[in-house]
Every structure is written in structure tokens, then in C-alpha cells.
Amino acid sequence: MASDHTRSAILAAAERLYADRGFSDVTLRDIVAEANVNLAAVNYHFGSKDELIAELFVTRSIATNRERLRELKAAEEQGGGRAPIEVILRALVGPTLRGCLGPENQRSTAARFMIRASIESVPPIRRIKNREIDHLRKFAGAMRRSLPERSDVDVYWGLNFALAMAHHTIRESERLTKLSEGKCDLDDVEDVVARVVSVATMALTAGKAEAKAPSRALARDAR
Amino acid sequence: MASDHTRSAILAAAERLYADRGFSDVTLRDIVAEANVNLAAVNYHFGSKDELIAELFVTRSIATNRERLRELKAAEEQGGGRAPIEVILRALVGPTLRGCLGPENQRSTAARFMIRASIESVPPIRRIKNREIDHLRKFAGAMRRSLPERSDVDVYWGLNFALAMAHHTIRESERLTKLSEGKCDLDDVEDVVARVVSVATMALTAGKAEAKAPSRALARDAR
DNA sequence: TTGCAATTCAAACAGTTGTATGAAACTATC
DNA sequence: GATAGTTTCATACAACTGTTTGAATTGCAA
Structure with missing residues (x-):
């Protein structure tokens, strides 16, 4: 199995952004930008x-x-x-x-x-x-x-x-x-x-x- | 000046919906539907x-x-x-x-x-x-x-x-x-x-x- | 190296959002 | 009853949302 680098980068970025700015105004695009991964990675690794x-x-x-x-x-x-x-x-x-x-x-x-x-x-x-x-x-x-x-x-x-x-x-x-x-x-x-x-x-x-x-x-x- | 029927209907409907469901998932379309007024009325009467x-x-x-x-x-x-x-x-x-x-x-x-x-x-x-x-x-x-x-x-x-x-x-x-x-x-x-x-x-x-x-x-x- | 599965990527998709437009309907004044 | 100003309306718009697609790339086993 490959390293789950992308997966955990998404988790970390999402947690940080949600903690700072709340759920309502953090988009998937914000998260993937912060995590430096592709937009589709979220749906690939987490489903939604x-x-x-x-x-x-x-x-x-x-x-x-x-x-x-x-x-x-x-x-x-x-x-x-x-x-x-x-x-x-x-x-x-x-x-x-x-x-x-x-x-x-x-x-x-x-x-x-x-x-x-x-x-x-x-x-x-x-x-x-x-x-x-x-x-x-x-x-x-x-x-x-x-x-x-x-x-x-x-x-x-x-x-x-x-x-x-x-x-x-x-x-x-x-x-x-x-x-x-x-x-x-x-x-x-x-x-x-x-x-x-x-x-x-x-x-x-x-x-x-x-x-x-x-x-x-x-x-x-x-x- | 005309009666502000529409204006106050919007205010009442908005307050009710916001109170019940919160700001994040109440749209202008929900409000105007509840108030029985046209969508454009909100921007006309309140600006935004x-x-x-x-x-x-x-x-x-x-x-x-x-x-x-x-x-x-x-x-x-x-x-x-x-x-x-x-x-x-x-x-x-x-x-x-x-x-x-x-x-x-x-x-x-x-x-x-x-x-x-x-x-x-x-x-x-x-x-x-x-x-x-x-x-x-x-x-x-x-x-x-x-x-x-x-x-x-x-x-x-x-x-x-x-x-x-x-x-x-x-x-x-x-x-x-x-x-x-x-x-x-x-x-x-x-x-x-x-x-x-x-x-x-x-x-x-x-x-x-x-x-x-x-x-x-x-x-x-x-x- | 070859082959195959897992992963990444750019691009597009369908849906929803707030807002803007211009014509229609109304209201009051003369 | 014509006119001017206000209000309503259907509709369109542009921006943004989460999600999907299919091709490219990668990593690893045979």
C-alpha cells in the first residue's frame, strides 16, 4: 500500500481551516489548496x-x-x-x-x-x-x-x-x-x-x- | 407611501426561518416562498x-x-x-x-x-x-x-x-x-x-x- | 521490462446561490 | 383618464458549490 500522504494532508488541512474559520465558509477548494493536493483527491479518499x-x-x-x-x-x-x-x-x-x-x-x-x-x-x-x-x-x-x-x-x-x-x-x-x-x-x-x-x-x-x-x-x- | 406589506412579510418570514433552521441553510428562495413574495423583492426592499x-x-x-x-x-x-x-x-x-x-x-x-x-x-x-x-x-x-x-x-x-x-x-x-x-x-x-x-x-x-x-x-x- | 492496480490530475458537470434586468402591473396625483 | 413614480414579476446572469469523468502518471510485483 502506498503512503497515505495525501489522505493525511487533507485531514490536517481540513482540521486547521475548520478550526480557524468554521465549517460554513471553508470549501473543498480551500482545503485542497492548503493541502497542496488535487481537488478530486477528497472524493477519491473520503467519498464526500x-x-x-x-x-x-x-x-x-x-x-x-x-x-x-x-x-x-x-x-x-x-x-x-x-x-x-x-x-x-x-x-x-x-x-x-x-x-x-x-x-x-x-x-x-x-x-x-x-x-x-x-x-x-x-x-x-x-x-x-x-x-x-x-x-x-x-x-x-x-x-x-x-x-x-x-x-x-x-x-x-x-x-x-x-x-x-x-x-x-x-x-x-x-x-x-x-x-x-x-x-x-x-x-x-x-x-x-x-x-x-x-x-x-x-x-x-x-x-x-x-x-x-x-x-x-x-x-x-x-x- | 404604499403599505409595506411585502417588506414586513419578508422580515417575518426571514426571522421565523432563521430562528428555526439557522442562517447557514436558509436561502433567499426559502424566505420569499415562505413570505409569498417575489424573489427580487428582497433586493428591492433591503438591497442585499x-x-x-x-x-x-x-x-x-x-x-x-x-x-x-x-x-x-x-x-x-x-x-x-x-x-x-x-x-x-x-x-x-x-x-x-x-x-x-x-x-x-x-x-x-x-x-x-x-x-x-x-x-x-x-x-x-x-x-x-x-x-x-x-x-x-x-x-x-x-x-x-x-x-x-x-x-x-x-x-x-x-x-x-x-x-x-x-x-x-x-x-x-x-x-x-x-x-x-x-x-x-x-x-x-x-x-x-x-x-x-x-x-x-x-x-x-x-x-x-x-x-x-x-x-x-x-x-x-x-x- | 512488462503489466496492472492505485493514485493523481485537469477539466467539465449539474446544481445552487445571491443579484441584476427590463417589462408589466399597480397607485396616486393632476 | 392620462401621467409619473413605485412596486411586482418572470427571467436571466455570473459566481460558486460538491462531485464526476477519463486520461495521465505513479509504484510495485512478476
Whole structure:
């Protein structure tokens, strides 16, 4: 078999362009130009544009989920099946935040592509996306084990809010910087992670006896 | 001057279609079919597709902002220039949540259109969107007055997280319903508002002496 | 080297998009 | 009721989209 140079060049170029400019205004001609391959190569190697996008998404989805689950599993094993809620939340939002924020040059194309995918929702991705629910269910399970006294509804809402803060902060990072006139430092990723985890933890533990909401100072020093 | 029947039919049809299906896959031909007008009417009345979208967005943006500011102003006047943080947050996220969630038949096309606009970010809207920062600044100001002991950075982060929870919940309402197997009731809008406001309030008040985070029970009964 | 399959390539295709045109229909004023 | 200005209409246009085609080229096995 020949080297799949062309194939992987297309994948890399497509991911980069989609991450930078979104799905809606990146054409096959943009991709093949960036990859320095012929236009027909996309259909030859992937069948169609949609199948290219789908392959990209599936690959990255598996990788991201594996990374998140690795962190989660490590935490649960260390805690004998019950990880602290902060650690679970950190495993949930940390990888994505770290991949999408921080200094320009060390942002991950893969993470930014995944955020685009979660935002723009093109047909080929929407079709696959249902699987991610199974993935989130694993986190919901871990959170329930960590907070057995909490109702399921509250846990789901906490999970929802944690993802909300992480994704929205990534999506609107530019606006937040402008609004705060640079006072909110989006380059300090670990501070952002700490803030999101802190608020989500409060959301999940407030109103209970053992609600030990991490102080703001703690969140800020956690870097 | 003649009645602007055609003009407003186009605006209404466009808003409805954009709200339902997003900007990317609604064509001018879809719009004129829905509005029962001729294809050329759009360019005759608005100049171009982009100007149609821009007019739609500007109109709705002004209306939404006016409603939010009305609630905010009322609260501040009643409190002598200092509204409780919960009330400010409610004025910020309440109108949007109420317009986008709740029973199918009473959802507002306008609100759903605005959410689309905040999600998909097409060029004509992106150009205008900077004004919204000025609008958010007014809320940031009110929040600072309400929590004078809090640092600016914390206030901006709180504002960011409040919007995050509201918008993300709207965007991913379907997924949350599926994930929770219907346990999270997205039709109970006032409960959703209460949860978002409650968590955002905690985020803004935790770690301080007067931090009286509303109990979960309070949030749930606030409807 | 010869032969064959896999890959690349330029070119063309069919479909859709937003926009422009010029004639027709309407509306109001005198 | 003729006229001038506005609005509607069918139609055409040019640009762009993803995809297909068939010939050229390549790489490898016999």
C-alpha cells in the first residue's frame, strides 16, 4: 500500500481551516489548496465532503473522550470509586479549556476543531453527536457517586452548567477580554479552569451541610 | 407611501426561518416562498441579503436590550441605586430564557432568532455585534454597584458565567433533556431562571462575609 | 521490462446561490 | 383618464458549490 500522504494532508488541512474559520465558509477548494493536493483527491479518499468531516470528528471525539475518561478513571481509582467532585469537574472541563485557551501558539487545533463542531452543528456531525451523550453519562455517574446525597436532577444541572461555563468562555473569550478591558486574563488557563470548577462545585454542593464551597482565594491560588 | 406589506412579510418570514433552521441553510428562495413574495423583492426592499439580516438583528437587538434595561432600571430605582445582585442577574438572563424555553407554542421567534444570531455569527451580524458590549457594560456597572466589595475581575467573570449558563442551556436544551431522561424540566422556565440566577449569585458572592448564597430550596420555590 | 492496480490530475458537470434586468402591473396625483 | 413614480414579476446572469469523468502518471510485483 502506498503512503497515505495525501489522505493525511487533507485531514490536517481540513482540521486547521475548520478550526480557524468554521465549517460554513471553508470549501473543498480551500482545503485542497492548503493541502497542496488535487481537488478530486477528497472524493477519491473520503467519498464526500460530509464523510471527511465525519471522519475528522469521530477521530477527535474518541481522542478527547479518552483523555477525559483517563483523568476521571485515575481519580476514581485513587479515591476508591469515589472521586472528589472538584476532580471530576476538572477532568470534564480541563482538557478542552487547556486546548482552546492559553497563548496563541500553544493552542491545539484539535480542541478548537471540536469546539467548532459543538457550535456550528453541520449535518454530518449532528448525526454522530448522539454518542457523546453516552460519554457524558459516565461523568454523570461519577458525579452521582461523588455526591450520593444529591438528587439526579441537581447533578444533571451541575454537569450542564459546568460545560456551559467552559464552552461559553471559549466561544466568547474575545468578547470577555474586550468587555473587561483585559482584566480577565484568558491566557492564564489554569485560573480559568479553577474558576469554572469552583463555581460548578458550588452549584453542586450548595445548600447541604457538607457544602464546603472552595473560597475564591483557593480558586485563584490553585494554579 | 404604499403599505409595506411585502417588506414586513419578508422580515417575518426571514426571522421565523432563521430562528428555526439557522442562517447557514436558509436561502433567499426559502424566505420569499415562505413570505409569498417575489424573489427580487428582497433586493428591492433591503438591497442585499446581508442588509436584511442586519436590519433584523438591529431591530431585535434594540428591543431585547430595552426590555432588559427596563427591568434593571426599575430594580435599581427601587433600591436607591443599588439593586440586589439576584435581581440584576434575573433582568439579564430572564427575558432571553423565557423567550427561548417553555412550552413549544409560546416560545418567541424573536428570542430564538437572537440566540441563533449569538451562535452562528454570520458576517453582517458580527460587524454590528460590538455594540452589545456597551449594553453589557451597563449590567457590569450595576453589578459593581451592587457588590462594591467585589473586584472588577470577579464581577466580569460572574457576568460571563451567568450568560454562559443561560445561553448554553438554551442551545443544548435538547441534549440536557435526553441526558437526564426528561428529569430536567426545560418547560418550567422559572425554575431554570432560578437555577441560573442562584448559581451565578453564588459565583459572585462566595468567599465573602455577607455571602448568603440562596439555598437550593429557595431557588426552587422562587417560581 | 512488462503489466496492472492505485493514485493523481485537469477539466467539465449539474446544481445552487445571491443579484441584476427590463417589462408589466399597480397607485396616486393632476 | 392620462401621467409619473413605485412596486411586482418572470427571467436571466455570473459566481460558486460538491462531485464526476477519463486520461495521465505513479509504484510495485512478476
